[in-house]
Amino acid sequence: xxxxxxxxxxxxxxxxxxxxxxxxxxxxxxxxxxxxxxxxxxxxxxxxxxxxxxxxxxxxxxxxxxxxxxxxxxxxxxxxxxxxxxxxxxxxxxxxxxxxxxxxxxxxxxxxxxxxxxxxxxxxxxxxxxxxxxxxxxxxxxxxxxxxxxxxxxxxxxxxxxxxxxxxxxxxxxxxxxxxxxxxxxxxxxxxxxxxxxxxxxxxxxxxxxxxxxxxxxxxxxxxxxxxxxxxxxxxxxxxxxxxxxxxxxxxxxxxxxxxxxxxxxxxxxxxxxxxxxxxxxxxxxxxxxxxxxxxxxxxxxxxxxxxxxxxxxxxxxxxxxxxxxxxxxxxxxxxxxxxxxxxxxxxxxxxxxxxxxxxxxxxxxxxxxxxxxxxxxxxxxxxxxxxxxxxxxxxxxxxxxxxxxxxxxxxxxxxxxxxxxxxxxxxxxxxxxxxxxxxxxxxxxxxxxxxxxxxxxxxxxxxxxxxxxxxxxxxxxxxxxxxxxxxxxxxxxxxxxxxxxxx
Amino acid sequence: xxxxxxxxxxxxxxxxxxxxxxxxxxxxxxxxxxxxxxxxxxxxxxxxxxxxxxxxxxxxxxxxxxxxxxxxxxxxxxxxxxxxxxxxxxxxxxxxxxxxxxxxxxxxxxxxxxxxxxxxxxxxxxxxxxxxxxxxxxxxxxxxxxxxxxxxxxxxxxxxxxxxxxxxxxxxxxxxxxxxxxxxxxxxxxxxxxxxxxxxxxxxxxxxxxxxxxxxxxxxxxxxxxxxxxxxxxxxxxxxxxxxxxxxxxxxxxxxxxxxxxxxxxxxxxxxxxxxxxxxxxxxxxxxxxxxxxxxxxxxxxxxxxxxxxxxxxxxxxxxxxxxxxxxxxxxxxxxxxxxxxxxxxxxxxxxxxxxxxxxxxxxxxxxxxxxxxx
Numbered sequence: 001x002x003x004x005x006x007x008x009x010x011x012x013x014x015x016x017x018x019x020x021x022x023x024x025x026x027x028x029x030x031x032x033x034x035x036x037x038x039x040x041x042x043x044x045x046x047x048x049x050x051x052x053x054x055x056x057x058x059x060x061x062x063x064x065x066x067x068x069x070x071x072x073x074x075x076x077x078x079x080x081x082x083x084x085x086x087x088x089x090x091x092x093x094x095x096x097x098x099x100x101x102x103x104x105x106x107x108x109x110x111x112x113x114x115x116x117x118x119x120x121x122x123x124x125x126x127x128x129x130x131x132x133x134x135x136x137x138x139x140x141x142x143x144x145x146x147x148x149x150x151x152x153x154x155x156x157x158x159x160x161x162x163x164x165x166x167x168x169x170x171x172x173x174x175x176x177x178x179x180x181x182x183x184x185x186x187x188x189x190x191x192x193x194x195x196x197x198x199x200x201x202x203x204x205x206x207x208x209x210x211x212x213x214x215x216x217x218x219x220x221x222x223x224x225x226x227x228x229x230x231x232x233x234x235x236x237x238x239x240x241x242x243x244x245x246x247x248x249x250x251x252x253x254x255x256x257x258x259x260x261x262x263x264x265x266x267x268x269x270x271x272x273x274x275x276x277x278x279x280x281x282x283x284x285x286x287x288x289x290x291x292x293x294x295x296x297x298x299x300x301x302x303x304x305x306x307x308x309x310x311x312x313x314x315x316x317x318x319x320x321x322x323x324x325x326x327x328x329x330x331x332x333x334x335x336x337x338x339x340x341x342x343x344x345x346x347x348x349x350x351x352x353x354x355x356x357x358x359x360x361x362x363x364x365x366x367x368x369x370x371x372x373x374x375x376x377x378x379x380x381x382x383x384x385x386x387x388x389x390x391x392x393x394x395x396x397x398x399x400x401x402x403x404x405x406x407x408x409x410x411x412x413x414x415x416x417x418x419x420x421x422x423x424x425x426x427x428x429x430x431x432x433x434x435x436x437x438x439x440x441x442x443x444x445x446x447x448x449x450x451x452x453x454x455x456x457x458x459x460x461x462x463x464x465x466x467x468x469x470x471x472x473x474x475x476x477x478x479x480x481x482x483x484x485x486x487x488x489x490x491x492x493x494x495x496x497x498x499x500x501x502x503x504x
Numbered sequence: 505x506x507x508x509x510x511x512x513x514x515x516x517x518x519x520x521x522x523x524x525x526x527x528x529x530x531x532x533x534x535x536x537x538x539x540x541x542x543x544x545x546x547x548x549x550x551x552x553x554x555x556x557x558x559x560x561x562x563x564x565x566x567x568x569x570x571x572x573x574x575x576x577x578x579x580x581x582x583x584x585x586x587x588x589x590x591x592x593x594x595x596x597x598x599x600x601x602x603x604x605x606x607x608x609x610x611x612x613x614x615x616x617x618x619x620x621x622x623x624x625x626x627x628x629x630x631x632x633x634x635x636x637x638x639x640x641x642x643x644x645x646x647x648x649x650x651x652x653x654x655x656x657x658x659x660x661x662x663x664x665x666x667x668x669x670x671x672x673x674x675x676x677x678x679x680x681x682x683x684x685x686x687x688x689x690x691x692x693x694x695x696x697x698x699x700x701x702x703x704x705x706x707x708x709x710x711x712x713x714x715x716x717x718x719x720x721x722x723x724x725x726x727x728x729x730x731x732x733x734x735x736x737x738x739x740x741x742x743x744x745x746x747x748x749x750x751x752x753x754x755x756x757x758x759x760x761x762x763x764x765x766x767x768x769x770x771x772x773x774x775x776x777x778x779x780x781x782x783x784x785x786x787x788x789x790x791x792x793x794x795x796x797x798x799x800x801x802x803x804x805x806x807x808x809x810x811x812x813x814x815x816x817x818x819x820x821x822x823x824x825x826x827x828x829x830x831x832x833x834x835x836x837x838x839x840x841x842x843x844x845x846x847x848x849x850x851x852x853x854x855x856x857x858x859x860x861x862x863x864x865x866x867x868x869x870x871x872x873x874x875x876x877x878x879x
Contacts, residue, residue, distance in 0.1 A: 400591075400593065402589045402590075402591065402593045403593055403595060405551075405554070405556050405580070405587065405589070406587060406589060406593050406595075406647075406650075406651075407606065408554075408555075408556070408579070408580035408581050409554050409556075409585060409586055409587040409651070409656075410586070410606050410607035410651070410653070410654060411581045411582075411654055412581055412606075412607075413579070413581050414579075416581075420606075421595060424597045425596065425597055
């Protein structure tokens with residue numbers, strides 16, 4: 001590790017500065033709200049209810065996800081339920097489905113669903129994989145022998161799990177729980193469709209009502225504050241990760257009864273979060289009225305817009321992420337970790353917060369860009385740059401520095417070594433990162449609602465507005481295309497990536 | 505001329521000093537092994553020579569060209585120094601042929617040169633394969649050919665056989681040494697395997713804590729180590745206490761007289777010591793003890809050989825290794841024990857009476873130096 005070249009540092013600082021615009025501007029905007037108005041906003045019963053609803057739902061969903069995710073990961077990795085790899089892939093599927101699509105599918109079947117409990121159940125089903133996958137990875141990396149030893153020392157199965165295995169998986173489970181908390185905090189589409197009023201809904205309402213933009217700004221900042229507090233608390237609760245080398249141990253065979261029960265537990269989230277919504281969607285799609293009402297031009301236009309902005313967002317996010325990734329992967333000094341950390345800042349930022357902040361920013365700084373595709377793409381790039389950053393950094397780091405050094409001793413300059421060795425080896429990983437950004441962008445809803453240019457729409461916004469108006473049939477084609485262009489690629493991608501990790 | 509001259513270089517990472525005042529001359533065309541425990545600075549030295557890390561002071565010169573100093577660092581691609589790293593480091597996205605030809609401009613000349621190098625390493629017909637299809641030994645050969653392709657002035661090999669099993673390691677080591685000698689390449693090979701260093705190199709450099717502890721031919725380093733630490737690092741030792749006498753023994757009185765080689769192989773006896781092995785010829789290493797001083801006596805287990813006229817001993821234990829064994833002896837009338845390497849046909853059994861003689865001058869070090877080395 002040597003000193004980073006100046007030009008790389010400058011580019012990385014520029015990238016971090018760019019992605020920090022929304023957060024900084026929001027803070028500036030909210031700090032301009034007079035104290036008297038602030039007291040008035042917090043004095044409103046509705047605001048208090050929004051805060052309590054948001055925190056209550058987030059805690060309930062993350063607790064459920066931690067419990068269920070750990071249980072499912074344990075079943076898949078430690079018990080002999082058959083086809084363990086397949087079940088692990090299936091249990092990852094809900095990740096690919098945007099939350100509002102799941103709620104849409106359920107609403108088609110049960111139009112009366114609303115309130116806390118359906119929101120809790122559906123959000124849990126969709127987010128459990130955030131805990132299942134990292135915990136399963138730790139469990140596969142740690143030996144099951146510890147538990148066996150604990151059993152020979154006189155502990156029962158539950159006690160052995162609690163005292164030996166849980167301490168090892170706790171950091172991964174809690175880190176996953178944090179993601180779930182942030183996901184629930186940021187979620188807009190699902191809770192709004194199920195008419196459970198949380199802060200994101202409050203922001204959207206305050207903004208849409210347009211007479212009270214200060215309230216929108218304050219509520220958005222409140223979301224950020226909650227996210228920051230939770231992230232900080234998680235750092236304390238997580239503890240550090242210890243790894244032992246894995247040894248293969250024989251799994252105990254299960255008798256038929258428990259095997260059915262355990263398989264049902266593993267299957268529950270994908271059934272609730274993926275299968276039933278898809279059945280609802282498919283059923284509505286096949287109805288004659290739906291087909292008669294189909295508007296192919298509108299559908300085509302929404303599809304091309306969605307794909308166009310998503311590809312643009314992926315390119316911009318990658319451009320922002322690359323200098324930072326190269327810097328973090330190859331160099332170290334006292335500033336590099338800080339810069340990299342700042343690059344991940346927007347990771348936990350709710351889409352609606354970024355959307356709102358960029359509305360304010362574009363209106364007051366560059367009004368010409370307000371409600372143009374430029375601001376929309378920029379919002380996506382800010383929101384999803386961390387995804388590109390993570391994969392790009394890992395891909396560059398995956399190219400051994402020895403290879404680069406060998407290339408140098410063979411006569412390649414720093415730039416030639418980069419072009420002939422690092423780029424060809426890191427490109428597949430970086431490409432997957434960019435693809436991930438594109439797919440995630442296609443599913444984005446709240447920022448898109450605030451920032452989309454007048455008259456244009458994406459698949460997500462069409463699905464949303466038609467569902468909000470109760471036109472489930474008209475929404476179905478958009479939902480179906482969204483599944484085809486975003487959800488299915490996401491499923492394939494997550495399968496490819498987990499298989500690639502296995503083989504490494 | 506591609507003589508590599510390292511003059512007083514020092515290198516530190518933050519507050520940790522990796523190299524301290526290292527000086528070394530590697531004669532053109534020779535193979536030098538750098539031997540040392542992990543963390544002694546071996547790899548840092550290679551990285552500094554390749555220009556991959558900057559040095560704090562000193563100079564590195566090849567022929568008359570200065571490559572590194574505190575102010576100047578010629579970039580790695582312009583130094584004419586090749587590098588074969590520790591782990592197999594073939595470019596995974598390139599075929600064997602493209603790996604070998606990485607440094608060569610594209611064209612017919614390149615194809616010819618690649619074929620020539622492939623046959624040099626005994627892998628003709630492998631050039632279209634992917635690196636993943638090679639065994640560990642084949643991959644290291646390719647890494648060597650790739651480094652040789654631009655005809656470097658100096659080649660650096662960082663534990664090139666570290667990841668291989670011991671049988672492959674020996675045959676590949678000899679092959680590589682032969683190839684380097686054929687090409688008259690000046691080469692530095694880092695290793696922590698003492699047998700590899702002693703077997704393959706023209707010169708052995710022993711490093712300890714970022715410093716050079718000794719430079720010499722394999723014979724010099726093994727038979728005449730500069731410090732007790734070097735003695736125990738390059739081979740097994742037996743340590744005893746003794747009294748130094750600065751008059752050399754008359755060869756007729758010497759216990760080793762029956763075994764002592766012709767004059768040119770003798771390393772010289774500058775005096776003798778009185779110790780548990782009797783009155784034995786000895787050389788003082790790096791110090792000049794005074795007559796009657798208490799000194800540390802170091803001998804190698806294979807210098808002790810069975811001899812009916814030798815001193816009486818009793819077998820206490822045998823640690824068997826097939827071709828020979830390390831046999832532990834109680835010396836009659838002395839509290840100290842010694843270990844001798846006895847060839848298999850002469851192996852005694854435990855409890856048996858035995859007679860031993862020293863066939864080589866004992867090495868003598870000051871007592872405090874031993875303690876210093878241990879601390």
